[in-house]
Amino acid sequence: MSGDVQPRKRKDKKRKKDELGIEEPRGTAAALGEGDVFLHSQHEHGTGGHWCAKIIFFSLLAILVTLIGLIILENRGLSELEANAVESRYSGVFEGWLEDAPEDDHHDEHTLELTHHDDDEHDEEEEDEADEEVEVEKLEKEVSEEEPISVELPALPEDDDDDDKDEGAFDDKDEPDEEDSGIEDEDEEFLEADDTDEPPIERITVPPGKPFVEVEEEVSSEQPPDTLAEEEEYEKQQEKLRKEEAQSSHKDGGNSIEDVWPGEPSDAYWRQQLDSAERELRQGAWSSAIARVGATQLRESARARYIVARALDAEAESRRDNRLLSRAIAAYLDLLKMNERLSDKKLLEVASRTLDRIQFRGNYLNAEPVYRLLIRRFPNEPSHRNNLTISFLMANRVDLAEEVLKETLKRWPDDRIALAHYGFVLKTKHNQYEKAVELFEKALEGDTGPANEARFYYHYGDSLLLLGRPDEAHEVHKRGAKLGHFLSPSQRSLYNVPRLKGSPWWNIEDTPYLRLAKALEKSWKEILKEGEAAKALYEQEKEGLKERGEWSQLDLFVRGQEIPDRCKRAPVTCAIVKSEPAAAGCRRGQVKFSAMAAGTHVRAHVGPTNCRLRMHLGLSNTKDTYIRVDKEIRQWQPGKVLLFDDSFEHEVWHNGTGTRLVLIVDVWHPQLTPAERRQLPAI
Numbered sequence: 001m002s003g004d005v006q007p008r009k010r011k012d013k014k015r016k017k018d019e020l021g022i023e024e025p026r027g028t029a030a031a032l033g034e035g036d037v038f039l040h041s042q043h044e045h046g047t048g049g050h051w052c053a054k055i056i057f058f059s060l061l062a063i064l065v066t067l068i069g070l071i072i073l074e075n076r077g078l079s080e081l082e083a084n085a086v087e088s089r090y091s092g093v094f095e096g097w098l099e100d101a102p103e104d105d106h107h108d109e110h111t112l113e114l115t116h117h118d119d120d121e122h123d124e125e126e127e128d129e130a131d132e133e134v135e136v137e138k139l140e141k142e143v144s145e146e147e148p149i150s151v152e153l154p155a156l157p158e159d160d161d162d163d164d165k166d167e168g169a170f171d172d173k174d175e176p177d178e179e180d181s182g183i184e185d186e187d188e189e190f191l192e193a194d195d196t197d198e199p200p201i202e203r204i205t206v207p208p209g210k211p212f213v214e215v216e217e218e219v220s221s222e223q224p225p226d227t228l229a230e231e232e233e234y235e236k237q238q239e240k241l242r243k244e245e246a247q248s249s250h251k252d253g254g255n256s257i258e259d260v261w262p263g264e265p266s267d268a269y270w271r272q273q274l275d276s277a278e279r280e281l282r283q284g285a286w287s288s289a290i291a292r293v294g295a296t297q298l299r300e301s302a303r304a305r306y307i308v309a310r311a312l313d314a315e316a317e318s319r320r321d322n323r324l325l326s327r328a329i330a331a332y333l334d335l336l337k338m339n340e341r342l343s344d345k346k347l348l349e350v351a352s353r354t355l356d357r358i359q360f361r362g363n364y365l366n367a368e369p370v371y372r373l374l375i376r377r378f379p380n381e382p383s384h385r386n387n388l389t390i391s392f393l394m395a396n397r398v399d400l401a402e403e404v405l406k407e408t409l410k411r412w413p414d415d416r417i418a419l420a421h422y423g424f425v426l427k428t429k430h431n432q433y434e435k436a437v438e439l440f441e442k443a444l445e446g447d448t449g450p451a452n453e454a455r456f457y458y459h460y461g462d463s464l465l466l467l468g469r470p471d472e473a474h475e476v477h478k479r480g481a482k483l484g485h486f487l488s489p490s491q492r493s494l495y496n497v498p499r500l501k502g503s504p505w506w507n508i509e510d511t512p513y514l515r516l517a518k519a520l521e522k523s524w525k526e527i528l529k530e531g532e533a534a535k536a537l538y539e540q541e542k543e544g545l546k547e548r549g550e551w552s553q554l555d556l557f558v559r560g561q562e563i564p565d566r567c568k569r570a571p572v573t574c575a576i577v578k579s580e581p582a583a584a585g586c587r588r589g590q591v592k593f594s595a596m597a598a599g600t601h602v603r604a605h606v607g608p609t610n611c612r613l614r615m616h617l618g619l620s621n622t623k624d625t626y627i628r629v630d631k632e633i634r635q636w637q638p639g640k641v642l643l644f645d646d647s648f649e650h651e652v653w654h655n656g657t658g659t660r661l662v663l664i665v666d667v668w669h670p671q672l673t674p675a676e677r678r679q680l681p682a683i
Contacts, residue, residue, distance in 0.1 A: 238266065261303035262341040270297050277307045284318075286311035302342065305335040306350065313357065322361065329357050329366070339373055347377060355387075364395035382408055386417040393421070398429045419443040420451040424459050428544070433463045447483060454485030454494050461492075465604060487610065490630045493647035495588075495609040495683055500671050504630035504650075506613055506643040511670050513615070516580040517641040520617045520663070523572055524639040528619040530570035531593040531661055537569065538595055549600025549654065553592050559682040560587035573663065582668045587682040588612050589666020596625075600654045604628075607646035608683050611672060616642040617663040624656030636662060 265271055273292055280289040289311045293304035309331035316324030332354035339347055351370050358367045371388035378384060385408045392401035402425050408418040423439030426432040440460035443451040457480035464473035477489040486492045491502050508517045520527070531554070538552040545551075556566045556574060562584075567574035570593075577591050578584045584591075589612045596602075598621075607614070616627070618636035626633050627642070629650040634642060644650070654660050668677050 235266075238268075259345070260343075261301070261306065261346065262338065263300040263302045263304075265297060265301060267297070270295070270301075274298070274301065274303050274307070277304075281307055281311055281314070284314070286315040302335060302338050302346075305331065305338070309335055309350075309353075313353070325357060325361055329354065329361065329363075332357065333370075336370065336373060339377070344377070347374075359391075359394075364391045365397070367391045382412050382415050382418065386415070386421065389418070389421050393424075398425055401425060402429070414442075416443045416449045416451040420453075420456045423463075424456070427459055427463050427466075433467050436463045437467070447479060452483065454480060457483070457485050458492055458494060462605075487647070490649045491610065491645075491647050492606045492649065493608055493610050495611070496647070497611055497669075497672065497676065497680075500610050500669050502610060502645060502647070504645055504648045505632060505634070506645065508641060508643050511613070511643065513580065513582065513613075513643075513667055513670075516576070516583060516665075516667070517615065517643070519576045519579065520615070520665070521639050521641055523576060524617060524619060526572040527570070527576075527617065527663055528661065530573055531595075531619060531663065534569045534593070535595070537566075538593070543605075545602050545605050547601045547603040550597035551600055551602065552595050554595075555590055555592045557584060557586075557591035559590075560585045577665060580667070582677075583665050585677070586612060586666050586668050587677075588668075588680060589614070591665050592663075594662050594664055596652070596654045596660045598654055598657050598659070600652075602652035604649050604651040606649050610645065610647040611669050611676075611680060612646075612666045613643055613669060614646045615663075615665040615667065616644075617665070618642075619661040619663060621656060621658035621660045622662075624654075625660045626653045626655070627651070636660070 265274075273295070277289040277292040280286075280292065290308050293301070293307050298304040309328055312324055312328035312331055316322070316328050332350060335350055336342075336347075336354065342350065351374055354370055355367050358364070358370070368388065368391065371384055371391065374381075374384040375388070385404055389401045389404045389408070392398070392404065401421070405418055405422045405425065408415060409422060412418065419439045420443035423436040423443065426439065427436040437460070440456060440463065443449070444456060444460060457476060461473040461476035461480070464470070464476060474489060477486060477492060480486045480492070481489045487496060487498065487502055490504075508514050534554055538554045541551040541553060554566070555563050556570060557563065557577065562574070573591075583589075588609050616636060618638045618640050620638065622636035622638055624635075626635050627644075627650060629644045629646075630648045636642065672680075
């Protein structure tokens with residue numbers, strides 16, 4: 001029985017082993033035999049197998065924990081975005097192991113989940129990676145014993161459990177904020193990268209005994225450091241230098257901010273170009289100065305525009321070229337477009353020169369926008385309004401002048417300049433002589449003040465003459481002469497050369513014009529025929545000098561220039577006049593026929609200048625016609641020339657019958673030099 005029991009027991013044990021899946025070690029039974037020895041061997045095998053599994057498991061677990069701990073140490077103190085941007089040098093070890101951590105509602109923590117794959121291929125990869133982990137662990141221990149390292153690496157693309165893994169880059173352009181707290185919440189997922197693209201490790205040695213400081217590697221895209229304070233300091237220094245340069249180059253040596261031109265370039269090179277252009281301007285190299293400041297980089301520079309205007313201005317004056325002068329005026333006006341950026345001093349400087357050039361050119365209406373600009377900038381200064389008034393009057397726009405005057409007197413009712421000009425407007429435009437006299441009296445009270453000018457005394461006395469008050473007028477004329485406004489109470493012309501001899505009547509023999517006078521007298525009948533044949537071209541007198549009657553004129557030469565086609569109607573007359581340059585080229589006179597109907601009276605008046613003498617050639621109906629110059633009265637005679645100075649007060653009566661016809665020929669005062677004749681402005 002015992003023999004049956006033993007085999008049955010062995011069969012039962014073998015069946016249990018098969019059910020448990022335990023293989024019997026080969027060679028044990030043969031070497032040791034059966035029974036207790038076998039059971040002991042089975043027990044030893046079972047016990048030893050469990051411990052080996054535990055050792056392997058805990059070894060792998062320790063490696064895993066160590067690597068996780070190292071990664072945590074690497075990322076300690078990094079912000080949320082930095083953690084996403086940093087790739088561990090051990091990230092390749094976890095490739096395929098780490099999945100994206102799910103985010104909770106508060107984004108407070110990230111969970112790393114360990115995933116096991118049951119397929120054999122993954123087991124083989126784990127074994128290979130485990131070997132790599134051992135090597136990496138050794139390296140990590142060596143590094144961790146020396147110092148902590150923080151390295152910023154590009155972010156990695158998301159693991160899609162595919163064999164194809166794309167490598168991404170994340171360039172953090174802002175410097176990260178260092179904090180002592182742990183890893184902050186993340187809004188982006190962890191990304192994985194291939195081991196082949198790991199950057200080299202940079203070791204940073206911290207001096208012993210110093211507190212731990214994390215140092216981060218600069219990102220691959222270098223950004224300039226924040227030097228705002230340094231830039232501000234640099235700009236202050238440059239601005240100071242620009243002010244000093246402007247002060248040193250200013251002709252007046254000014255030291256205020258008002259001496260600085262706006263729009264100065266920040267680049268020292270272009271400021272040097274402006275300085276060089278100013279030197280060339282002073283040296284007369286006008287074209288070079290203009291070319292130097294013509295760069296687009298200087299388009300907003302007020303100094304560059306001023307240099308262009310001054311260069312054109314100087315060249316125009318040197319060459320006496322009105323076309324260049326017009327270009328200079330346009331350049332000044334272009335500079336004044338920057339008026340809001342110009343200081344008061346600079347604005348007045350530029351505007352003053354612009355107005356001077358406009359007035360010299362004679363385009364008085366072009367001055368209006370400049371004056372309007374000054375009025376807007378200096379609303380409480382009446383002088384700019386008064387100057388605008390004068391500009392309108394010079395342009396013969398009395399209507400516009402009157403509008404400005406009314407506005408000025410509404411704000412400044414006692415302004416003497418405005419009062420005097422308004423008196424002039426009332427006299428010349430509206431013939432309101434009484435009101436004009438009142439305004440002149442107020443403006444010239446005490447013979448002082450800004451209205452103390454020759455023209456106002458002239459119109460003041462003339463208004464009294466028109467009112468039939470000659471004695472009062474004479475007193476005003478005496479006051480004017482005493483103040484130096486008139487050459488004498490009788491010689492009241494306003495545009496004078498004081499040194500010239502003044503005489504109401506002249507003897508032709510005492511002048512260089514005897515030959516001209518003889519030629520006119522010799523051809524007086526042909527001249528008469530030409531004058532009568534052209535009566536259809538005569539125009540009414542426009543100066544308002546006629547008190548009664550009819551007075552008309554036909555101009556042949558005006559201001560030294562021949563009127564087109566007029567000489568075709570009077571060839572003999574023009575030929576004689578052209579033979580004397582002092583007559584044909586007299587820019588302060590005229591050559592004209594004067595026809596006066598019977599009964600006409602031309603009131604007492606004076607000519608505008610003492611720079612000319614006036615010839616009268618009597619042609620027809622001269623009987624009972626008279627002319628008074630100062631205190632002497634003479635009568636015309638056919639074919640005879642009278643010579644007088646019309647800057648003296650003179651008056652005309654036609655008490656005869658028929659139309660009196662005379663030829664008037666103005667000639668330069670014989671004492672004027674050739675240079676003066678060329679340079680005196682035309683009247």
